[in-house]
Amino acid sequence: MTKTKILISTDSAAIHTGLAETCRLVFSDLLARYPDKYEIHQQGWFHVNPSEQVPWQIYNTNVKQTANGMELDPDDRYGQRSFEGLLAKIKPDIVWTNGDLWCFEHLLNSPNRNSFRLAAYYTIDGAPYFGGWLQPNKASEWGNKLLKADRLITLTEFGQKVLSTGCPELKDKKIDVIYHPMDMSRFRILDKDQRVNERKKLLSSQVPPNAFIMGWIGRNQFRKQNHKMWEVLHYMRYGDYIECNHCNRITVKEWDWCTQTSINGTYRYEAGYDYKQCWYCKSTDVVPGKPIDDFYLWQHMNAKDPGYNVSVQQRMWKVEDRVIVSGQDNTSRGIPPKVLAELISTWNCMIYLTGGEGFGVPAFESLMSGVPVVYANYSSHADFCKYGGLPVRVGEFVPEMVYGIHRSVCDTGDAVKQLLWAYRNQDELMNLGKNGRMFAMTKSVTAITDQWHNLFTEMMADPIPQQGNKALYAQVV
Amino acid sequence: MKYSHLSLTWFGDITSCSGAAYYARSILEPLIRGGASIKLEPANFGAPQLELSPWWTDTLNRLVQSQPGYIKINHCSPEQVTANVLGGPNVLLSTNSVTYMFPTNWNGLVNRNHSEVIFPITLPDYLTPGVSIPKHVLPIPVQEVQNSELSKLTINSIPPNTFVFGYFGPWNQVSNIQDLITAYVSEFSTNDDTTLVIKTAGSAGADANQKAHIIELVKRIKGTVGKPDHPPVTVIQDVLSDSTVSALINRFDAYVSTDRGSHFNVTLARCLALGKPCIAPEFGAGGYYKKILPGDTRMLRTIPCFKEPVTSHPGGNPQDRWGRIDIDAAMKFMRLTYNEVKSNDKIFQKHSQKTIDLMQAEFGTEVVADKLASKLASLMPFKPMVLGK
Numbered sequence: 104m105t106k107t108k109i110l111i112s113t114d115s116a117a118i119h120t121g122l123a124e125t126c127r128l129v130f131s132d133l134l135a136r137y138p139d140k141y142e143i144h145q146q147g148w149f150h151v152n153p154s155e156q157v158p159w160q161i162y163n164t165n166v167k168q169t170a171n172g173m174e175l176d177p178d179d180r181y182g183q184r185s186f187e188g189l190l191a192k193i194k195p196d197i198v199w200t201n202g203d204l205w206c207f208e209h210l211l212n213s214p215n216r217n218s219f220r221l222a223a224y225y226t227i228d229g230a231p232y233f234g235g236w237l238q239p240n241k242a243s244e245w246g247n248k249l250l251k252a253d254r255l256i257t258l259t260e261f262g263q264k265v266l267s268t269g270c271p272e273l274k275d276k277k278i279d280v281i282y283h284p285m286d287m288s289r290f291r292i293l294d295k296d297q298r299v300n301e302r303k304k305l306l307s308s309q310v311p312p313n314a315f316i317m318g319w320i321g322r323n324q325f326r327k328q329n330h331k332m333w334e335v336l337h338y339m340r341y342g343d344y345i346e347c348n349h350c351n352r353i354t355v356k357e358w359d360w361c362t363q364t365s366i367n368g369t370y371r372y373e374a375g376y377d378y379k380q381c382w383y384c385k386s387t388d389v390v391p392g393k394p395i396d397d398f399y400l401w402q403h404m405n406a407k408d409p410g411y412n413v414s415v416q417q418r419m420w421k422v423e424d425r426v427i428v429s430g431q432d433n434t435s436r437g438i439p440p441k442v443l444a445e446l447i448s449t450w451n452c453m454i455y456l457t458g459g460e461g462f463g464v465p466a467f468e469s470l471m472s473g474v475p476v477v478y479a480n481y482s483s484h485a486d487f488c489k490y491g492g493l494p495v496r497v498g499e500f501v502p503e504m505v506y507g508i509h510r511s512v513c514d515t516g517d518a519v520k521q522l523l524w525a526y527r528n529q530d531e532l533m534n535l536g537k538n539g540r541m542f543a544m545t546k547s548v549t550a551i552t553d554q555w556h557n558l559f560t561e562m563m564a565d566p567i568p569q570q571g572n573k574a575l576y577a578q579v580v
Numbered sequence: 581m582k583y584s585h586l587s588l589t590w591f592g593d594i595t596s597c598s599g600a601a602y603y604a605r606s607i608l609e610p611l612i613r614g615g616a617s618i619k620l621e622p623a624n625f626g627a628p629q630l631e632l633s634p635w636w637t638d639t640l641n642r643l644v645q646s647q648p649g650y651i652k653i654n655h656c657s658p659e660q661v662t663a664n665v666l667g668g669p670n671v672l673l674s675t676n677s678v679t680y681m682f683p684t685n686w687n688g689l690v691n692r693n694h695s696e697v698i699f700p701i702t703l704p705d706y707l708t709p710g711v712s713i714p715k716h717v718l719p720i721p722v723q724e725v726q727n728s729e730l731s732k733l734t735i736n737s738i739p740p741n742t743f744v745f746g747y748f749g750p751w752n753q754v755s756n757i758q759d760l761i762t763a764y765v766s767e768f769s770t771n772d773d774t775t776l777v778i779k780t781a782g783s784a785g786a787d788a789n790q791k792a793h794i795i796e797l798v799k800r801i802k803g804t805v806g807k808p809d810h811p812p813v814t815v816i817q818d819v820l821s822d823s824t825v826s827a828l829i830n831r832f833d834a835y836v837s838t839d840r841g842s843h844f845n846v847t848l849a850r851c852l853a854l855g856k857p858c859i860a861p862e863f864g865a866g867g868y869y870k871k872i873l874p875g876d877t878r879m880l881r882t883i884p885c886f887k888e889p890v891t892s893h894p895g896g897n898p899q900d901r902w903g904r905i906d907i908d909a910a911m912k913f914m915r916l917t918y919n920e921v922k923s924n925d926k927i928f929q930k931h932s933q934k935t936i937d938l939m940q941a942e943f944g945t946e947v948v949a950d951k952l953a954s955k956l957a958s959l960m961p962f963k964p965m966v967l968g969k
Contacts, residue, residue: 216818217816250736280761572736576736577736578814578816579775579812579813579815580795580799
């Protein structure tokens with residue numbers, strides 16, 4: 104029986120990134136369960152310092168001689184130059200890619216595009232999504248390009264909806280949704296006592312083992328809106344807000360970052376507003392917030408990423424002694440996945456106020472650990488966090504400068520409200536976490552690989568474009 | 581089995597994406613199915629190879645091992661002929677696509693090695709002065725049948741209502757795609773909702789760099805037209821199966837060629853067979869089909885050319901000429917054709933159907949196979965009881 108030959112084009116399966124893990128999990132399982140059906144090859148992006156073994160050959164992108172020795176050629180970072188040679192050598196039935204559009208655009212525009220079937224697995228992290236130009240109801244820059252994929256797959260329903268509503272060309276195109284696969288075996292769910300015991304191994308004596316810890320994993324970068332965590336932590340720690348008994352909303356007090364005191368309305372509220380009534384419903388049935396002494400933030404990130412200045416931000420909000428920062432200084436190296444999973448399981452909840460995510464692997468890993476997520480209610484991660492989390496309203500949107508993709512900035516008061524609920528209802532919070540885990544368990548590697556197997560089988564039912572008589576891809580000048 | 585009296589060896593390109601190979605497959609299939617004894621000697625002249633249908637793959641495997649036939653058909657240019665049979669007739673079925681005059685240095689190859697020569701179009705004696713063996717005409721057979729079962733290809737970058745001018749052929753000096761692009765870009769703009777599709781396959785082994793080079797050439801040619809609003813040019817460089825090509829041609833709204841006077845224009849024949857209006861030089865195949873088609877000019881507008889010396893040509897005949905087309909006329913014809921098709925002109929539709937009917941009646945594969953069989957039967961040492969039934 105002839106095997107379906109697949110050429111993967113994404114992060115090398117041998118390194119530790121989200122893209123690498125997806126590829127490693129899916130295709131390892133595919134080969135293990137269908138050894139007679141598939142032959143796998145990979146052009147691996149960033150294939151340096153490989154630390155994982157996979158049962159297929161990984162081909163480097165180009166390297167070049169520099170003053171520092173042999174290094175990856177930046178002009179061939181995603182195989183823009185070397186892909187065609189590999190394509191001619193391997194002659195795959197299907198090319199599978201996973202990344203951002205600029206990473207696989209050369210596949211869409213390949214002069215040999217009609218000689219292979221292309222499955223583009225694509226992350227959408229915000230809306231609108233059309234590129235540098237849009238003719239409403241007619242055409243868009245990115246829709247025009249994405250149309251050249253035989254199959255388009257997004258990681259969540261958010262991405263599917265954004266693409267089909269934002270790009271007129273994709274309105275009628277079938278867009279599949281396949282979740283990121285999860286290796287269930289490394290995740291554990293802890294009860295209260297187990298959590299305390301684990302924390303005793305991890306935490307210094309200055310942090311009580313039964314403290315409330317909200318955790319976070321990610322890069323230190325604008326899109327992640329890291330600053331919101333320190334801000335929210337401030338209000339939880341110092342209680343400088345009012346709680347309305349009428350509408351249940353939280354009105355946070357304005358904070359002067361220099362004098363380090365709360366102030367009456369100046370910028371956020373009308374001048375002179377003195378917090379004697381709820382800002383939202385104007386009720387006077389309000390109570391002041393209370394400081395919480397055992398509330399902590401654990402951030403697992405590379406603090407040296409060129410993002411927010413961590414020490415400045417913490418100091419502005421006066422929360423230095425409530426933040427634990429872990430994480431290596433090389434983002435692509437990471438820590439072993441099992442160790443990370445163990446860390447997550449020690450938290451009370453994850454705080455995920457990101458401005459936009461293509462999927463949100465850390466949030467999903469949190470659900471896997473039975474740890475509920477307090478999450479920004481926008482973008483891909485919201486699709487699954489709703490099964491095991493507390494949504495935080497978007498307060499405002501900030502568009503990216505070039506393409507206008509909106510990043511959410513969550514409403515601080517709503518975030519505080521949800522965290523207060525979490526802190527005050529810790530038993531119910533644990534149940535919420537268990538519910539999230541039950542949903543996450545449906546996205547096992549086997550379940551996800553079955554979806555891919557079905558998709559590849561469907562693709563192979565049609566000939567490659569140059570052999571069929573239905574559709575062709577062309578280059579337009 | 582109406583061709584069981586025929587015994588021949590067929591030498592030539594059968595398996596590539598070239599026009600000559602398409603011709604071979606079109607005419608051989610009815611002969612083979614009709615019982616002719618055929619030994620196949622497939623030749624590779626450098627065009628990209630096709631993935632053949634299962635029937636053709638089996639047939640090739642079987643017939644390359646057959647006994648040599650009585651008549652040898654060389655379906656190629658004279659210089660591509662290899663060994664001929666001794667004793668039986670050797671017939672050149674010329675795929676010569678060069679312009680105007682049959683190269684003089686081929687005369688010897690033709691006269692010495694063959695007893696008959698068959699051209700795809702009528703070539704008057706003054707264009708073949710050195711050919712001393714009997715000359716015949718056998719037109720290009722077309723497989724295409726315009727009916728509801730024929731697919732119309734979707735090209736992803738072309739919205740359904742876009743008017744498509746199509747060209748299909750090699751990129752070389754004779755095909756002269758430069759003038760085609762210049763005429764199209766000069767006449768149209770993005771307001772016209774049209775595109776020019778150029779389907780061209782590079783040489784066998786054309787890699788991504790060579791394909792990228794073609795794209796650069798298109799950009800450069802477009803850049804020479806000094807106006808700000810350029811309509812898009814769509815380029816397809818893949819080797820396509822026969823059925824994909826048929827579906828692609830069916831997507832064309834009109835066929836345009838500005839070649840320098842090719843005798844052997846398979847795509848022109850295929851487009852006419854599908855009722856597509858065509859624009860081609862009056863020099864070469866365009867002039868030939870013009871004489872055959874019904875009186876109205878709409879289905880085939882021939883671009884006036886003036887003859888100029890050939891600058892690069894095998895044979896180096898100082899009397900040889902090729903055509904330089906009148907670009908203004910090409911532009912005008914493209915605009916006229918665009919308007920007629922877009923307006924759903926009823927007279928145009930009537931002529932389109934007439935052309936389809938005529939092409940099927942004169943150039944369908946069974947018809948042309950019969951003509952060839954009839955010619956070959958006259959060369960056989962024995963005659964069938966009933967010819968052609």
